[in-house]
Structures are given as C-alpha cells and as structure tokens.
Amino acid sequence: MSWTEERIEKLRKLWGSGKTAAEIADELGGVTRNAVIGKANRLGLSTKTTTAAAAPKPKKKVVPAHRACQWPIGHPGEQDFHFCGDEAVPSKPYCLKHCNMAYQSKDNS
DNA sequence: CCCTGATTCGC
DNA sequence: GCGAATCAGG
Numbered sequence A: 001m002s003w004t005e006e007r008i009e010k011l012r013k014l015w016g017s018g019k020t021a022a023e024i025a026d027e028l029g030g031v032t033r034n035a036v037i038g039k040a041n042r043l044g045l046s047t048k049t050t051t052a053a054a055a056p057k058p059k060k061k062v063v064p065a066h067r068a069c070q071w072p073i074g075h076p077g078e079q080d081f082h083f084c085g086d087e088a089v090p091s092k093p094y095c096l097k098h099c100n101m102a103y104q105s106k107d108n109s
Numbered sequence B: 001c002c003c004t005g006a007t008t009c010g011c
Numbered sequence C: 001g002c003g004a005a006t007c008a009g010g
Helices: A005-016 A021-028 A033-043 A096-102
Strands: none
Touching (some): A021 A033
C-alpha cells in the first residue's frame, strides 16, 4: 500500500477530527496504527517536538478563596430576590449557616 | 491489563 | 519513504 493523496487527505481529516491512529488505520484499511502514526509523523503532524519545546501559556488567574453564599433568598423573579451573599465555606456554594440547611440529611420534623 | 501517540530501527 | 518494533505515558 502506498500513501496516495487521498489516503493522506483522509489521514489528515480523521487525525484532525480527533480520531485515534487505530481508527484511522482501520478506516484507511491495509495499514496499522503504526503506519498511520509513522506517516503522520513524517508529514509533520503529531505534536511537533521540534522548535516548540515550551508552550508559553502563563495564564495566572486568581481564584477567590471564598465566594458569596448562593443561597436564594425570596422567590425567583421577585424584586427582592437575592442571594445570601455571606462568605461561603471553601469548596461549598453556601455559607456555614445555609450549608447546614442544604446538607440536612435527616431529622424529624 | 488495556489503550493512546512518539520515536527508533530495519527494509 | 515505508511500516513494524519499541518506547513512554494514561
């Protein structure tokens, strides 16, 4: 089997489509995933190792240590409908008070 | 253990 | 240039 333009085209399409080498190989037929990867590598695909050793993406985003309690106060759509706004506990959407309410597992009435 | 891609090696 | 074998990571 030789790599014709149509095969390379399909290779690129499938590869770019997120297909795995095994699926591309199966799709093309007559080739193994190694052949696909090998060809892809020769084409210059794969995740280029040359001239791009580092990917400079230093996105520093400060995350709030705490967030406002999202406990709804009042009725949705209501003018005075608002959220608690109190300091929520870490990793939880509610403040301590409402967190206890939200996670009320059992208890009688 | 299975899978993935990446690289290396012989043809 | 081709693909298998082999390497390395998940």
